[in-house]
Amino acid sequence: MKTFEEKWTAWIDGELNEAERAEFEASLENRAAAELEKNQTLKLGALLKEQLQPRAMGNEEFFHHQLRERMAAETKQPAASSSAGTRESWWTIRRLLWTGATSLAAFAICTFFVLRQQPAPDQSQYLTQILNARVDPSVNPNATISIFQTKEDRVTVLWVDGLKSLPSDYAAK
């Protein structure tokens, strides 16, 4: 018993032994006020005891009848499921494993195709268009195209040399 609340409660309920009681009472600053408080607590207890006596339950027979029915339902339910339960548990585990593996495989396949079709996230649509473009040697025989790219700065420089005319299908969209 450590806290004041615990000691006080034990004092009210007469749960302290002689030594504890004497020690606690000596520690009280105002013994008379504490005794008054104790008296009031005891009055409260007496009032509650008098007023809150258990009330009779109505329809006791129906209470038992209803409870027996619920108990019977509870007893039947586990009995019916227990025989099939052990057998089904293995099926359930295997089914779970199979479903998990299938889902994982389907996810891996989808991810592979999606990633193959998508451009790199830091590569714009226009850059892809430029990189895929080829200069027609009949139109621009001496043309050279160089690309310098700094990914950290997100800068791409396209160096075009010897280009006489822009291909008709090369306009920016």
Next chain:
Amino acid sequence: MDTEATAAEADVPELDLVRQAQEGNPEAFDQLVSRFRTRVFGMIYNMVHNEQDAWDLAQDSFLKAWKSIARFRGQSSFYTWLYRIVMNVTIDAMRKKQVKGGGAEFNDEIQLREIDPASRTVPHADALPHERMEHKEIRGRIDAAIAQLSPEHRAVILMKEIEDMQYHEIAESLGCSIGTVMSRLFYARKKLQNLLRDVYENV
């Protein structure tokens, strides 16, 4: 311990009934229900202040006891063990109801001055006989005061003051320490004294 069973049924020791119930005998469990139903119902009613709710929660408590009676090892009395189930079921239901209702109840900080003396929880003096009216009025005041306590504080004060249970029995029933029981009892009493001082001083 008061019983409600017939004389013949009352002759069977409680532990024998428990053992039979553990072996799946519903009649034995039915006798246990007969012995404890009034106390269980009364305790729940004092917690929830609603007869239908108390009935349903008593049903749920006994059903839960039936389902888990195989786990009763006899380390405490059957009644203490049963009370633990009753308290779990009741406090859980009260918490759920509080969440649904917006959580206005159980404010341990509410003081007497915040309770309207003319509130609807206090029955009016109609044409009832004087004593009956007084009793109803007092009961209404007590119910209103207890309703201000948290479920745990209600449980502690009711088990101590109404059921005369020992600290360790209350602690076992609520799954907490004896120190916690004593501390809760301290605050619950203080709160009720503030709310009911005029009642117990004038009765």
